[in-house]
Amino acid sequence: MGRVKGTVGSLARDQQVEGSNPSDGFMQIQTSKETELVDITERVRELIKDVKDGFCIVFSKHTTTGIIINENEPRLKADILTMLDEIVPKGKGYRHDEIDSNAHSHLRSILLGPGIVVPIENGSLALGAWQSIFLVELDGPRRRTVNVNIVKEG
Ligand code: ZN
Numbered sequence: 001m002g003r004v005k006g007t008v009g010s011l012a013r014d015q016q017v018e019g020s021n022p023s024d025g026f027m028q029i030q031t032s033k034e035t036e037l038v039d040i041t042e043r044v045r046e047l048i049k050d051v052k053d054g055f056c057i058v059f060s061k062h063t064t065t066g067i068i069i070n071e072n073e074p075r076l077k078a079d080i081l082t083m084l085d086e087i088v089p090k091g092k093g094y095r096h097d098e099i100d101s102n103a104h105s106h107l108r109s110i111l112l113g114p115g116i117v118v119p120i121e122n123g124s125l126a127l128g129a130w131q132s133i134f135l136v137e138l139d140g141p142r143r144r145t146v147n148v149n150i151v152k153e154g
Contacts, residue, residue: 061147064108
C-alpha cells in the first residue's frame, strides 16, 4: 500500500497529470467488508466544489476495485454484488489463485473498470437524479486510494 495521508487533499507534485489547467485531489477509503459498494459522491463533490465548469476523472489506483455510477438503493447494491459473484465465481480454478487467492477480485475489477468521467456544470457534478458514484470493493477490507483529477474549462 502507498503512503497514508489525510482523507481528502491535494496530490504531491510528482503525482499530478500533465495538462493545461489541472487541479487534482484524492481520497482514502477504509473499506469494511470483503465486497461492498461505498458511495463516494459527496467526497467527490467536496473535491470539485471550487470548480465552475469542466469535468473530473474519478480513478481508483487498485487492481481489485471498480468505480461505477448507479443508484444508491440497498437491494440494487446487493444485486450488483450477486451479479459479479455469478459472472465471476470465487475459486473456479484460476491460475492467479496459485499465488494470491484473489483472481476473482481482479477479474471482477476488469468488468467494472478503474474509473469514470463526470461533467461539472455550474459548480456541481452533472449527475442524474438517481446517479451516485461508488467505489466497489472486491477484495477487502482494505485501505483504498481514489484520485480525482479535475480539468477546468473556460
Ligand atoms: Zn492478486
